[in-house]
Amino acid sequence: MTSDIIMAGFGGQGILMIGNLLALAAMEEGKNVTYFPAYGVEMRGGTANCTVVISDEEIGSPVVGHPKSLLIMNGPSLERFLPLMAPGGDLIINSSLVDAAQVNRTDVRLLSVPADEIARNVIGSRQMASMVALGAYVARTAVVRLSTLNDCLPKVISKKYEKFIPLNVNALKEGAALAGIHA
Amino acid sequence: MTSDIIMAGFGGQGILMIGNLLALAAMEEGKNVTYFPAYGVEMRGGTANCTVVISDEEIGSPVVGHPKSLLIMNGPSLERFLPLMAPGGDLIINSSLVDAAQVNRTDVRLLSVPADEIARNVIGSRQMASMVALGAYVARTAVVRLSTLNDCLPKVISKKYEKFIPLNVNALKEGAALAGIHA
Amino acid sequence: MTTETKTQFTRVVFERPRSLVDVKTHFCPGCHHGTIHRIVAECIDRYEVRENAIGVACVGCSVFLYDYIDVDVVEAPHGRAPAVATGVKRAQPDKFVFTYQGDGDLAAIGTSEVIHAANRGENLTVIFVNNTTYGMTGGQMAPTTMLGQKTSTSPYGRDFRADGYPIRMAELLAGLEGTAYSARVAVSTPAQIRKAKEAVRKAFEMQLHGMGFSVVEFLSTCPTNWGMTPLDAQKRVLGEMSAYFPLGVFKERKQADFA
Amino acid sequence: MTTETKTQFTRVVFERPRSLVDVKTHFCPGCHHGTIHRIVAECIDRYEVRENAIGVACVGCSVFLYDYIDVDVVEAPHGRAPAVATGVKRAQPDKFVFTYQGDGDLAAIGTSEVIHAANRGENLTVIFVNNTTYGMTGGQMAPTTMLGQKTSTSPYGRDFRADGYPIRMAELLAGLEGTAYSARVAVSTPAQIRKAKEAVRKAFEMQLHGMGFSVVEFLSTCPTNWGMTPLDAQKRVLGEMSAYFPLGVFKERKQADFA
Amino acid sequence: MARGGAVVATGRIEIDFERCKACGLCISACPKSCIESGERFNRQGYAAAVFARPDDCTGCAICGETCPDVCIRVWR
Amino acid sequence: MARGGAVVATGRIEIDFERCKACGLCISACPKSCIESGERFNRQGYAAAVFARPDDCTGCAICGETCPDVCIRVWR
Amino acid sequence: MSATATEAARRLLTKGNEAICLGAIAAGCRHYYGYPITPQNDIPEYLSAQLPAIGGVFLQAESEVATINFLLGTAASGKRVMTSSSGPGISLMQEGLSYMAGSELPAVIVNISRSGPGLGGIAPSQGDYFQAVKGGGHGGYRLIVLAPHSVQEMYSLTMLAFDLADKYRTPVFLLGDAIIGQMKEPFVPTPYVSSVSQEKPWALTGCKGRERQNLKSLYLKDNAIEVHNWNLHAKYDRIRAEESRSEPFLLDGAKVAVIAFGTAARVCKTAIQWARKEGIAAGLLRPVTLFPFPEREVQEVARSSEKILVVEMNTGQMVEDVKICTPFHEKIEFYGKPCAMPTPEEILVRIRALAGRSA
Amino acid sequence: MSATATEAARRLLTKGNEAICLGAIAAGCRHYYGYPITPQNDIPEYLSAQLPAIGGVFLQAESEVATINFLLGTAASGKRVMTSSSGPGISLMQEGLSYMAGSELPAVIVNISRSGPGLGGIAPSQGDYFQAVKGGGHGGYRLIVLAPHSVQEMYSLTMLAFDLADKYRTPVFLLGDAIIGQMKEPFVPTPYVSSVSQEKPWALTGCKGRERQNLKSLYLKDNAIEVHNWNLHAKYDRIRAEESRSEPFLLDGAKVAVIAFGTAARVCKTAIQWARKEGIAAGLLRPVTLFPFPEREVQEVARSSEKILVVEMNTGQMVEDVKICTPFHEKIEFYGKPCAMPTPEEILVRIRALAGRSA
Numbered sequence A, B: 001m002t003s004d005i006i007m008a009g010f011g012g013q014g015i016l017m018i019g020n021l022l023a024l025a026a027m028e029e030g031k032n033v034t035y036f037p038a039y040g041v042e043m044r045g046g047t048a049n050c051t052v053v054i055s056d057e058e059i060g061s062p063v064v065g066h067p068k069s070l071l072i073m074n075g076p077s078l079e080r081f082l083p084l085m086a087p088g089g090d091l092i093i094n095s096s097l098v099d100a101a102q103v104n105r106t107d108v109r110l111l112s113v114p115a116d117e118i119a120r121n122v123i124g125s126r127q128m129a130s131m132v133a134l135g136a137y138v139a140r141t142a143v144v145r146l147s148t149l150n151d152c153l154p155k156v157i158s159k160k161y162e163k164f165i166p167l168n169v170n171a172l173k174e175g176a177a178l179a180g181i182h183a
Numbered sequence C, D: 001m002t003t004e005t006k007t008q009f010t011r012v013v014f015e016r017p018r019s020l021v022d023v024k025t026h027f028c029p030g031c032h033h034g035t036i037h038r039i040v041a042e043c044i045d046r047y048e049v050r051e052n053a054i055g056v057a058c059v060g061c062s063v064f065l066y067d068y069i070d071v072d073v074v075e076a077p078h079g080r081a082p083a084v085a086t087g088v089k090r091a092q093p094d095k096f097v098f099t100y101q102g103d104g105d106l107a108a109i110g111t112s113e114v115i116h117a118a119n120r121g122e123n124l125t126v127i128f129v130n131n132t133t134y135g136m137t138g139g140q141m142a143p144t145t146m147l148g149q150k151t152s153t154s155p156y157g158r159d160f161r162a163d164g165y166p167i168r169m170a171e172l173l174a175g176l177e178g179t180a181y182s183a184r185v186a187v188s189t190p191a192q193i194r195k196a197k198e199a200v201r202k203a204f205e206m207q208l209h210g211m212g213f214s215v216v217e218f219l220s221t222c223p224t225n226w227g228m229t230p231l232d233a234q235k236r237v238l239g240e241m242s243a244y245f246p247l248g249v250f251k252e253r254k255q256a257d258f259a
Numbered sequence E, F: 001m002a003r004g005g006a007v008v009a010t011g012r013i014e015i016d017f018e019r020c021k022a023c024g025l026c027i028s029a030c031p032k033s034c035i036e037s038g039e040r041f042n043r044q045g046y047a048a049a050v051f052a053r054p055d056d057c058t059g060c061a062i063c064g065e066t067c068p069d070v071c072i073r074v075w076r
Numbered sequence G, H: 001m002s003a004t005a006t007e008a009a010r011r012l013l014t015k016g017n018e019a020i021c022l023g024a025i026a027a028g029c030r031h032y033y034g035y036p037i038t039p040q041n042d043i044p045e046y047l048s049a050q051l052p053a054i055g056g057v058f059l060q061a062e063s064e065v066a067t068i069n070f071l072l073g074t075a076a077s078g079k080r081v082m083t084s085s086s087g088p089g090i091s092l093m094q095e096g097l098s099y100m101a102g103s104e105l106p107a108v109i110v111n112i113s114r115s116g117p118g119l120g121g122i123a124p125s126q127g128d129y130f131q132a133v134k135g136g137g138h139g140g141y142r143l144i145v146l147a148p149h150s151v152q153e154m155y156s157l158t159m160l161a162f163d164l165a166d167k168y169r170t171p172v173f174l175l176g177d178a179i180i181g182q183m184k185e186p187f188v189p190t191p192y193v194s195s196v197s198q199e200k201p202w203a204l205t206g207c208k209g210r211e212r213q214n215l216k217s218l219y220l221k222d223n224a225i226e227v228h229n230w231n232l233h234a235k236y237d238r239i240r241a242e243e244s245r246s247e248p249f250l251l252d253g254a255k256v257a258v259i260a261f262g263t264a265a266r267v268c269k270t271a272i273q274w275a276r277k278e279g280i281a282a283g284l285l286r287p288v289t290l291f292p293f294p295e296r297e298v299q300e301v302a303r304s305s306e307k308i309l310v311v312e313m314n315t316g317q318m319v320e321d322v323k324i325c326t327p328f329h330e331k332i333e334f335y336g337k338p339c340a341m342p343t344p345e346e347i348l349v350r351i352r353a354l355a356g357r358s359a
């Protein structure tokens, strides 16, 4: 079984961080995994994206032309990646910034998550929006266990910000809840 | 028929100049010819040498491992080139500076020319020593006509030194005379 | 009321200069490259050299010069803009030739090219943008990086024992015979922006009058790699940067040597 | 009488220094490279660093440094000696490291390397031999060639309009923070030779005391490519060359910055 | 119907909403504090600055000179 | 049998015949004109300088310091 | 192969560029010099933080020309030293590399290659194959070239590079690309075990207690330079005989043999697995050393298979070395994707065609 | 061929390096930049005296890195421009050459090659074949490479180089060596006749009366750089198809075919004449263009002859291109003489052996 996802949004939304977290969790669960971040000038102009591939077999390409899943945190990213998406995949959008109406494809499974609102209103920090979205994606696809993500948080969050770990756990939980499953 | 010669001596003895003159004369006589001077750091430390190949056929290598003839103007050059010389070749030495006794080969045709003395005493300028030696070589081998050398002098002597052409003609003549032939 | 005001004030007192292409730039928010591009464009307009100019783009965040300034532009390898500009000027002495270079480009890998272009007195103009770091590649240490400044390759802060001292190019270049004009400016206040324009005008005039090599060093910001807000970045320029890199004119040739 | 004098004077008051290998050099008659090699060897002896020294040879008439100076020597590509020396010194900070470079090597192709070695304050010593030409390659124009000087690539004489100005490296390098010592000397008179030795000693001491980068520029002769007798060549050094390239000490650090 | 503000205003600016990168430099530069950071995000993802107090604008063009992205046009 | 010269000489030099390149610098440098250009050519092809007037030598070593080829040794 | 529990415990999720740093440090490298360039900046950034902490030296040079000469000086001092760069920076090192090859100085040079020619772009590419393998500098020297295709190999081949550099006194290239440099995947930091002596009697450390010695590439006397060239040639022949490495992947009975290196080989593995599932006898030969090129293995594959598909992220470079190895030119097909990563789908299509299947 | 009386009258005894200058001036080149290096200094020395006199520009650069970038600027201005250097200097130009190839800028670069690697020596050599032919810079570009073997060709191929550079918008290499550069022989200064248009609408001359334009090698958007690489590749294929040149010498019925270029080919001609006198059916194929390599001619020779002897003044470089052209690998023998000129005697010995004669 091989799953892959492209995550994209503005810089500062923590895209690379959640991609990293997902990859770590997959490794912890003994799977093969690759994580590929956008790099260099691509980062200029304030956008960020990364690709995570998880598989039981040796992984060839860490880059995917037609992602099975998308996690989209802002409008421009939707425009850029939606056309590439494979039919039947899972599309998670941050409906706080992305207009669901712009999803002009019917052959994908859309999950709208008002990530910014939830982060701001429920979790209490807009920074948590991407965590919310990740929680939703993982709950929807079960590619890794939510608990593994929680366990890995300390590895991606520097000592300095340790105190925010509970917030992240919450964010993942709320996101998962939205996907209709409870961790 | 192909003939070749290596000419060598101190810098300032006019080695490259007589090599050039010989090559020009050969060209004037419709022959194929190549002229190859020592270059670069080889010139440092005050020695100079060049190789002239004259032939009726297309000339391959302008460099010869075993020269048919040698024109040697100083001691160090004899040491360096005599061992390479082909058997039966013509060896012209400037006996004013080169000790004929040092010619340790019997399989070459030696012609000792007191070039410096003749230049100083007969021609009146030590600068003419190499011209004397060239005259002797050409007379000995008849590779080109002495008259052609005379005709070519203006092409190798800059306007500035035109007035010395007669001296050069004389030097060639005296050298030729020494080879036992009169031009 | 909007309509009211609209009709009320009709004389445009500030807008984009003709030579500045009307497109969105890739520069980060608050990056002074944008301001400096605009100033260069304004001076190109002022001297009406747009159709006669050839710009030389460097490798750095300003690599897209040809997308932003409406003149012919040739791309130079990293640091070699002054050499490429020399090749252009020697082939077309009647054209207006300028380079636009970052501090990594000019003060590091391009040291030799800019020094010898200046020493030869090449009749061209260099716009030099010093933001004390390698912006495009992600904020590494540059020869201009301040002592103690933390960058992605000086994580413990620049230490002169290991990395030496921030190099003052405007002064160094002013010391060469061939340099006609050398000045250092900044664009962190309206007053500085005015001064900066004067400097670029002087530099352009030097070339237009065949006086030789001219260079204007801009103290610029890199909020992204400095990890500062655009406002704090400007404060840094006004503070420690100007303290070590004094603003001013270091050389101004009054008449061509051969006049 | 020969025997007589032989026995009469027995105290050697001048002879070849220990660190100068006893072989014939390839230098042309009257070339000052020989004198400068000797001075360097004398200073190596004086500070007893021979067994602790690593020399860096440049590409030029002094390329055979390893045949003449009795120390370990690494060959650097043309102009890169200061970079190679940096690599040696960073790997072996306890060793005594020096380069010996010509003016084509240091002031042309090697401009960037020497400037940044100086700016970093690399704790090494540069012996810089300025003979206003590319000696080894046959006397082409160098950045140090005097205005009006005819060389094999400036057959009409150097013209600043086309080729710029002779560059003064000792002054340029003195302007960099990292430079501890910079001086220009000559060896055309016994007095100058004494002064030159003092300068090299100072430069060596800077390194031995960890003060940073030190450089001594020698005004030297190239009789062969200048087309002059050795004597006239010396006169040229004493005359027009010293007039444009003033002799003297341009920087001398009194104490290490970090002392 | 002239308002108090309209009377004193001696200039006017326009901020290009899509071009603005919300760097805030114009906001702190304006001597009359006419400009504020906005709420709405443009397609670049920035909350563009807004011309909040037109009535105080003198048309001094300091904002325009300050904007690195040349988003501001000024009239008098 | 002391000669006039031998009395005043306070030094002595030796010139390495084979090493000398006949540049002439020592000749013009010697304050006592003790050195002259020679007649004999060495193996390098140079007419090596010769210590012509030993009687006037002061052993000042100026010649030694001057010789680029370090051909001269000086005694006192 | 899915990882075993115990191994899993020791796995680290690491960026390829960082794995190089870990390999270098494990191999005892304490000197790194470099100049920033995308996509390899993680290397200087990581080492600028780590080396000083372990008594090493990190120094950013003013240029790649200076960089390679810093390396020359430190290598001449007998210390293990490394640099990393990409396309344009590597080109600027060519003169220095030629000097180091001529002076027989060991060092490790990493090229995380990007797109060219010129400034090109930062997209991944294998366009620098010729430069690395044929010697981009003057004088016809050769460098050992290693081509990692996983983060694990970024680590292990870096350690090997240092050993080979010392063993043969030659600069060694590690030729990666933007993909393998930027990606993260789990890898196991195996311990560094070396058989190579690090004794360097030739190093310049001052002549105390011995004759002075030098390190140089200049040979002027008589035919010394000719002799030197033959000596180098003999060394390269030794390297050819002893150091060629390659990985066979599902090659047994393969009718269609794919030949690819580095990142391209990763993708080919996926395509080949798919092809096998379709019943196509496809396999892969992955050169791990590009110089020495695995000649015997390529010859054997060319002999035993019906078709050869050479896949490169360029317009055709290694394919020339394949042709040099074998006379079976008519079997050889090339698929190139310059400055981009081919997809398994694209490669599968070619494999099918060569296997006589309609796509 | 011994010259006819009339021709003789027009013959000049000229140094190879000077013939290049005469060819460049005849072809309308008025811009030369360079940095001194043996054995090509005659070129800058000659042009520094001549160019100013005819309104041209001679400028000595501070380095070869600056030199190649002066060329880039003047080429971008639409002017014909040339430089010359050797080994180390050519290596320093690799980054600039890659940029010029990527920006498709025409220029002529002369390499009067010497011995390497490193400082090596000033003895003649063909050790820079790989660097010139495979592209020493990054990004897998190709340059047209011409290999003169006589003073006459130093002149005529220089003129051709300028035409090919403009025709294909690419830097063109003239690969000579110390022998052909330093020797004098008679040559005839034939007039320059060109079919190539020198119209350069792409040149940067200011945007008066048109849209602004630029010259660059950076392609960041989407797969622009991939497209650019394929466009360059297509150009190189056109060059392969249209511009390959070679000289057959006594090839008819040759059983032993020698393949050699430049100076080495001169010597081979002598050896072959001697062999023919001995009744050995020997002949020579001399590639005049090294890129494009005369593939068809080499294939034909490999097919028709019994033995192939590749002779190079290096330890074996062009021999690889011969193997790439033909599957008859078993026929191919190599004789190398790095950093020195082989003698006709040495080559005759090999020819005899291949012809089955006892030496």
Ligand SMILES: Cc1ncc(C[n+]2csc(CCOP(=O)(O)OP(=O)(O)O)c2C)c(N)n1
Residues within 6 Å of the ligand: C059, C060, C061, C062, C078, C101, C102, C103, C104, C105, C106, C129, C131, C133, C134, C135, C136, C137, C142, G035, G036, G037, G038, G064, G088, G089, G092
């Ligand atoms: C030869 C070479 N080395 C390195 C690079 C990578 N590189 C691109 S831009 C840059 C430096 C940018 O810094 P700077 O010149 O200060 O410009 P800024 O982005 O700060 O405006 C570097 C090192 C390159 N393109 N070419």
Ligand SMILES: Cc1ncc(C[n+]2csc(CCOP(=O)(O)OP(=O)(O)O)c2C)c(N)n1
Residues within 6 Å of the ligand: D059, D060, D061, D062, D078, D101, D102, D103, D104, D105, D106, D129, D131, D133, D134, D135, D136, D137, D142, H035, H036, H037, H038, H064, H088, H089, H092
């Ligand atoms: C990269 C490179 N370019 C050019 C040369 C040729 N070259 C050898 S020595 C030299 C210059 C010598 O002049 P200088 O440095 O002044 O030393 P000098 O011989 O005058 O003492 C040059 C250009 C080279 N070896 N390498």
Ligand code: SF4
Residues within 6 Å of the ligand: C026, C027, C028, C031, C032, C033, C061, C131, C135, C136, C221, C222, C223, C224, C225
């Ligand atoms: S990285 Fe720095 S220099 Fe580059 S655009 Fe952003 S702020 Fe400006």
Ligand code: SF4
Residues within 6 Å of the ligand: D026, D027, D028, D031, D032, D033, D061, D131, D135, D136, D221, D222, D223, D224, D225
């Ligand atoms: S060429 Fe000049 S510098 Fe070189 S050795 Fe001769 S005189 Fe000295």
Ligand code: SF4
Residues within 6 Å of the ligand: E011, E012, E013, E029, E030, E031, E032, E033, E034, E035, E056, E057, E058, E059, E060, E061, E062, E063, E064, E074
């Ligand atoms: S024009 Fe002046 S007053 Fe008006 S908004 Fe701009 S800065 Fe403020």
Ligand code: SF4
Residues within 6 Å of the ligand: C030, E015, E019, E020, E021, E022, E023, E024, E025, E026, E027, E048, E049, E066, E067, E068, E069, E070, E071, E072
């Ligand atoms: S300065 Fe320009 S970009 Fe910055 S906030 Fe104001 S309008 Fe927007």
Ligand code: SF4
Residues within 6 Å of the ligand: F011, F012, F013, F029, F030, F031, F032, F033, F034, F035, F056, F057, F058, F059, F060, F061, F062, F063, F064, F074
């Ligand atoms: S020691 Fe003094 S006096 Fe004696 S020869 Fe030498 S210079 Fe003349």
Ligand code: SF4
Residues within 6 Å of the ligand: D030, F015, F019, F020, F021, F022, F023, F024, F025, F026, F027, F048, F049, F066, F067, F068, F069, F070, F071, F072
């Ligand atoms: S100085 Fe030395 S080399 Fe010159 S003439 Fe005197 S002894 Fe001979």
Ligand SMILES: [Mg+2]
Residues within 6 Å of the ligand: C102, C103, C104, C129, C130, C131, C132, C133, C134, C135, C142
């Ligand atoms: Mg910068």
Ligand SMILES: [Mg+2]
Residues within 6 Å of the ligand: D102, D103, D104, D129, D130, D131, D132, D133, D134, D135, D142
């Ligand atoms: Mg010099």
